[in-house]
Structures are given as C-alpha cells and as structure tokens.
Amino acid sequence: MRSKKTTRDFGTDSYAGPLLEVNDVATHFKTPRGLVRAVDGVSFTLERGKTLGIVGESGCGKSVLSKSIMGLLPPRNVVRSGSIRYNGEEIGSAKASEMAGIWGTEMSMVFQDPMTALNPVMKVGKQITESLRYHLDVSKSFANETATELLRSVGIPEPARRVSQYPFEFSGGMRQRVMLAVALACGPKILFADEPTTALDVTIQAQILDLLDEQQRERFMAMILVTHDLGVVAGRADEIAVMYAGKIVEKAPTRALFSSMRHPYTEALFKSIPKLALPSHSHLESIPGRPPDLVDPPAGCRFAARCPYAQPICTEVEPPLIQQDELAHVAACHFPVGTEAGNEALARNKAAGVVAADSKVGG
C-alpha cells in the first residue's frame, strides 16, 4: 500500500474566501455533429457548510457541471474553460494526477444509481477502507473500525456483519447509504450529490435526503445537490440555481426563489410538481416542446421557444443574469415573472393566442 501522495496541500482552512468559486465555467464535448455546449458559462460560489441545489430537466448540463467541477470527465473530446477555485486554489485546469489529492479527501461524489455505482465484486467494507488506507495511511484495523462506524452512522443495521457483505446483498436504499458512507470516508469538504434519490423508491427518497442533511450538518460539509425535482431541494438547499440548456437562468436563496420566482422556466418547473391537494386524475402541468439542440443553440433566450412570456426580443437578444429584488437573487429574463413587464407580456401573448415563441413560427 502506497501512502498518500498529495501534489498540493488543500487542507488549509486559513483561506477566508468561499470554499468553491466557479466562474464562467464552460464544458463542451467534441462530437461528429459538432461541439455540444453542455455547460455554457456558469458561475456561482459555495460557502463552507452550505448547500447549493442545481435544478433542471434532463440534458440541461447539471450532471456534466458537477463532474466538470470535480474534473472527472475524460480528457479526450472534452473542452473545459473558465475558472474553478477551491479554497482559493485554481483547479479548473488541473490534471488528473493533481486532482487525485482532492478527490475523496476534499471533494467527493454520490452517484445517481446505487445499483451500478458500487463495485459488485468487492465487499462494501473494502470499498470504504480502501480510500482510508490509500489517502490517510491508517492501519488496517483502524480502517475497519472506521468503516463499521461509518456504516452505523448512515443507518445500516448490524454494521459489523454488513462490512463483509457484497453490494448485491443490500437493497437499493441501503446501497445508497453505503455509497454515502464510501463518499464520506475521508471527510470531504464538498459533497456532490448527483440525483442521489432518482433511482430510489419514493418512500426511501425522503430517508436518504434526511440522511444527507444530517451528515452534512454533523460534518460541516458543503453540498451541491443536483436534481431535476424542485421538491427535493425545496427544504434542503440554502440556495438554488436553475439550469436550462447549459446556463443558469435563475439563482436565489431558497426562500426567495419559491416566494418570488422570476424566470418563466422556474415557474414552469414549479408548476409541474404534482400537488397532493389536487384531486386525483387531474392533469399534470407540463412544459411544451423540447430543450434546444446544444450543438447549435438558438439566438437570444434559449427558453424562448417554450416560454409563454416570449416576445420578439427574446429570440434576438440573450438576457443577462441580472439582480432581482433581493441581493442574492439573479435571473436572466427580459420579462420576469411577477413584474409589470412580465405580466404585460403574458397578457399580450394570451390575447393573441400565442403559447410560446415558436408557436408563432409554426403557425
């Protein structure tokens, strides 16, 4: 067993700035069809111990964003740009060998599908202890005790017996708990949770989210919670960023976002959450159309084609992210929801029988 080989020391807490500063990060994939702009200019900061929720529908670039920040994407055919500062250190262009000192110990990730993200032929205990042994150079017995303790803390009954079992001997929810234990083993300061509950049974989802919450608070760990479900981040994130077609279209403290959402896409996402109060068999609200092609994104606002507020300017000029009523609340829209301009635009469209910008083109 080789001992820890860190190229840089990221463990210093003397840096007073934010834990993570992401500035104008773009991630493009080279494909035969052209450059896919999966993430196209995203900026945010994350403070120690806080949670950022990243919300958006499939293909909006939210998973790519978190993998890109961690530097987990394969180097081939991927173009990354922008600045990512972790604890004040630039890691946006770090090579895999340099990132190895960050992975596991500073940043860690919980994946979507617990059925495939654990090694099927390795005992779960070993999957926890190997990173302990590798990074922290602790003794075998200490690592084993820590693994048992970790399994206990993520709510696995009889952890001492379970450490020597294989993933297939666990249920889906239990596996997600195991994965969390694996990710937490070396005490990371940021946890990326990429759709951590999507593959799970609804009854288990809340348990896992509560567990994430609890572990985060105990460890004073920052978290980036990626999900397609506004309901998941509602009570749990300090701040929410809504992504659409590779860009952040709205970002606000959670309460501000829910009380006064400004972007029509956020509103549409919110409306598509099923409500218990509604009678059964009532139709779910859905967003018409499909997200734009990221090889050749449309001019102007990328949501315009599906937006009930869209006006001619929306397909011509791209709206910048500008501050709304509250300091930390930004949205990128020419006719923000709930404002005078927005209400007027919506009323005008309704009067003309237009549902979205592209319905005018299509007739």
Next chain:
Amino acid sequence: MRALARRLLVLVVVVFFVSLFTSLLIDLTPGDPAASVAGFASEEQIAVIRHDLGLDQNVFVRFGNWTKDFASGDFGNYYSVTGSRPVWDQLKPALPVSMFMMVYAMIITLVIAIPLGVLSAYKAGSVLDRVINALAFGAISLPNFAFGLILIYWVGVKGRWLPVGGYVSPSENLGEHFRSLALPSISLAAGQVASYMRLLRSDMIQTLQEDFILMAKAKGMSARRILWMHALKPSSLTLLTVAGLNIGALIGGAVVLEIVFTLPGMGRLIVEAISAKQYVALQSSVALIAFFYVGVNLIVDVFYQIVDPRVRNG
C-alpha cells in the same frame, strides 16, 4: 455439496459419452487391428488372434468390457501376440509431459495476456493499443505448429539457446525440465495469448464505462489501482469461461506440438495408437483427456465463484 455431486455426475456422463462415440467412430474406420498385429500371417491365424483379442465381438460388447475395466482403474492392454503390454505403462510417463506443457502454456498465456489486455483497454484507441491489436491478429492467424517451427529455426537451430526436442522430467533436472518445455509451451501459448488478450480488452473497455469505476476515480484511487483492483475482476468472467472451454484447443495444440518437438506425451501416444490401430489404448487415452477437460472446467466453475460473489448463492 449437492452442486458438487451434480457436477461429478456430469463428469461421469460426459466421459461415458465421449468414450462411446470414440468407440463407434473407431468401429467405422477401415482396417483390422488383428491383421496389423499379426503381420504376415494366414487368414486362419488372424482369425485366431482376432478371437483371442476379443475383436470378433460386437462393438457394444467391446465397449462394455472396456468400460468395466476403465471404471475399475484398468486401462487395458495393447493388442499383442507376444505377451501383455498394459496401456498404463505408456500413459504413466506420457501424462505428465502433456500436463506440464499445458499448464506452462496456460501460465504463459495469462501472465502475458492479462497485462496486455488491461493496458490496451486503458489506452483504447491509442497507437499502443493498435500495435498490440495488430500483433494479436498476427498471432491468432498463425497456427501454433507454424510458430513452433519458426521458434525451432531461430531460437533452437540458429541461436542454439534452447533445446528443440526431447523431454527432461523435473525430478531429473528442474532447470533442464523448464528448458525442454520452453519452446513447445511458448508455441502453444502464442495464439491463446492473442485471443485472451482481445477478450479481456473488450470486456475491460466495457467495465471501464461503469459507474463504479467513476466512483473509484472520485474516491481518488490511482489509475493503476482502479485498473487492477476495481476493473480486472469484473472483467475476467468471460475470460475464465473461455479459458475453460479452450482447454480443448490447448489439448489439440499440444497433440500437434508434441510431434513437432518430439515430446513423449499423450499426443504422440494417441497418434501412434491411431496409426497402429491400437484401439483400447486410444480409447483409454481419449477418456483420460475427457476427464481432464471436464475436471478443468469444474475448477473454472469454482474460480467463477471466487471472482463473482453473486454466483455463490445462485
């Protein structure tokens, strides 16, 4: 335990049918063992010999007799008019020669094929990967006896580094033993290396796409550790299966290479038995090989359970 009993039963059944079909096949071939044993003899003398050797009996009766003997550990006798020559006397020294050769070939195969397969999967699409694959294609296309002849010429005759024939037993001289089997084992391994390597490569490329590999990377494990500790084991199931089934090809190759390298192994014994129409000897040798084949596959099944814990309770 019950699974083991079931497998042992399968072993017996397989060996039974292999022997039966060998027996029927032999019966179809032209030629009279009695005549070839008797040499220049009259029809009447040959008839007497035929009767003495039991060759005038029905093929099923003969098979029944052979089975009874074989089951009790008696491998029968060579057809002979000058006294009894037990087949076992020939098999006993020949068996280890072939076994050693196959085991060494297997070891060489795995020792070379696994690292190459892992490397070319990790570097998939690179120049290195393409070079390895081109060489592998070459090695697959070349029959092992042809490779053996090339080795004999360059390494044995031109270079004089290794012996090109003959066998030395390990109890006699261990170093010479390895030297005597080096070229045949390498020739036998060459084609296998290529196919195993390509097999492992494609399975490994698939495994490297898995979430748990990304997870291991996100844990900060080194590329080397991910390849050997995380990816190899789940990628080796097909390899293992094919290794078991390939024992047949290995035996076939060994038979030919024993002739090329003049080794006194099972292959030569069988070829001699066929040409001399020594059918009892042939039958016993083939049955023994069938035992070996099924036995190895039994071991492969056990390995399967070690490699993949999910099979254990299945």
